[in-house]
Amino acid sequence: MAVKTNCVKNGKKYYRLSVTLGRNSNGKLIRKEFYGNSKSDAEEKRDEYLNKINSGITKDFDKLYLGKTINSWLIEVVKQSTKPSTFDRYYGIYKNYIEDTTLSFLKLNDVHPSDIQKYYNALKKKGKSSSTIFNLNKLLRSFFNYAVLQDYIVKNPCLANKIKIPGNLRKEKKKIEVFNDKEIKLILSSPEDSLIKFIALTCVSTGIRRGECIGLKWSDIDYNNNEIHIRRSAKTIATYDENMEKHYSPTIQTTKTYNSERDIPLQTSLINIFDKIKQQQEIQKAKAGDSYKDNDLIFCNEVGELLDDSNLTRSFSRFLKRIGVEYKHIHCLRHTYATKQFENDIPLKTVSKLLGHSTINMTADTYTHVLKRHKDKTIDILSIV
Template identity: 50%
Template sequence: MATKTNFTSNGKKYYRINYDIGMDADGKRIRKQFVGKSRKEAEKKKLDYINKMNAGLKDAKNMWLAQTLKSWLFEVVKMSGNIKPTTFARYEGLYRNYIENSPIGCMSLDKLESIQIQRYYNKLFRQGKSSNQINYVNKFLKQFLNYAVDCGYILKNPCSGKKVAIPKENSDKVSERHIPVFNNEDLTKIIKAENSKIKYIALFSLSTGMRRGEIIGLKENDIDYKLKEIHIRRTVATTTIFDDNNKRSKQTIVQEPKSKNSKRTIPLPASLVEIIKASIKIKKSEKLKAGSSYCKDNLDYIFLSEQGNLINAGNLDKTWSKFLRSLNIPHKKFHALRHTYATKQFENNIPLKTISMLLGHSSIEITANIYTHVLKKEKEKSADILADIKTMV
């Protein structure tokens, strides 16, 4: 039996149904067409559309993922005033590198399904992207799709719940996570190195576990010598900034610490007092040398560039690399000093909760996950109670 059709397009026969969806400003009827290979298929498309409208959904047929996500990112997220510049720069990078020209980026929101997202993640994993990186992409995409649900573009978030799995290596293949730390020989070289600004910044991290941006964001009045405390109230970061026309530029800025717990007060080690005073002395010497060209806007910061500007993260990294080479120490990122501090604290039996608070982690679970290998080694040192009792009998 031949399939009934009612119109032809490009030499092919279809069945078309018209549906009134309202009136325009002139009182004329607004109609929407539903086309299928048969009347049954066209009717189904119409019914699906009516159900979506009744559920409060908007027509997302021509709302492409990449295009709509970009609009959300620059017109909603950026303009909300609730996002740090560094966070927005990270989001923009995730969009540009993983969504804009991706296999799912050209899909309309109403056609996007969990299995398509899963296949994309699997492809990224096979290409060498880590589980952590894919997880960042998923969190970002999930956040946008929650917005799409709120706006009525889609009924459900295809990333919510357990609809999508983050690809991971089999547990028996996963090697123990390596956390870079400096050995005692390297630390001795750093401590005995010729006095300099980069040495003092390094010793600050080594003795407090502070992040790089937190150290170069310290002001003189953040140090309480009487109560022997350091108040961490801000961080300095070099990041991509987008102007009103979304033009990109690199800038060094001051912003709130990384998380709520990052804004904290930690003990001031006695060994750090002289280092702070020596650092301030370097700053004053550089100010005197630069004369009128020295920037007067940041005088209360402990660490500044030779011209009195906030220290650029890229420049600090270069200086750090040069410093390690001069001491014949294998290169490790500056952040390895923070890892070294935490490891030394564990080795001295400082409780996990205390170390987590000192580091400014948002949760104790983060600390435990990062330093799993250290905790394991410390547990292996625990006493064999039965063996100790036997020796006493």
């Protein structure tokens, strides 16, 4: 049976419907046309359009493109309400995986879960990890939630029950690395009294993040109660000017999560280290004179300013090479601390608080292999009674 059509457009046959939407400011009728391969197809497009308008969707929704709308959302909403480092991460995802892709040029109201799924599958075939796709999906899901709230669209096409992340996130998860006892002793016994050595010893003996470490101030050290107050973090971040050009600068910011703001024990061994740092700072102050900026920082450069944490990885790598220790990321010092706590039977809840994790589940998930080793060591009560 032949498909019934009533018009020809660009050399192709279509069925055309037109709808009157009202009058403009000059009293002229506003009409919109709908084209389909058949009458029912055109009617379906018409009904979908009218339903969206009746649901409160703006009449200009069909002029919104995914890429440009996400860009506006990031700059006008996300940038104003998140840490600069968080915005930089989100904006990087947008620039790398959305801006110049097939998704970017889809009309917002035309985006279907199948479009997103196909794009994710293609990324996986190109070698992108499941975690990368997961983070992209997280950004898109958040944006589409915003689009629904703004009445740009009716439903979020990126919900968990509609999209499947290709690959296996669990299998891709990297096993954490730790420094063994011999390596820790080499770090400790290193003859140099360098800043990077002091940072390493502080991180491994407290489990604090490197940003929390270089954000420490002398006023955070409570000698009376033998505590260290974690109240901030430092990070070299990218800020964006009005033209969205990047500029990098070391910056003090809030801790990673609410639970990251915490009090941890001041180990006796650290007191001697802090004394050495204090002595070195007094020498630096004398050399720098009036150019020294006393920001109360424990770890700072020669004139008292924040350290550039982007150089910290290189400094740590060179330090390990000097003392004959195989390279591991500086964050592994934190993993080493946590692992040692579990090996000495410190409860999971306590370790989670010391690390400043948002939940106990996060701690358990991160250190599954360590907890499993200790679980395997439990006593079979029935075998001994």
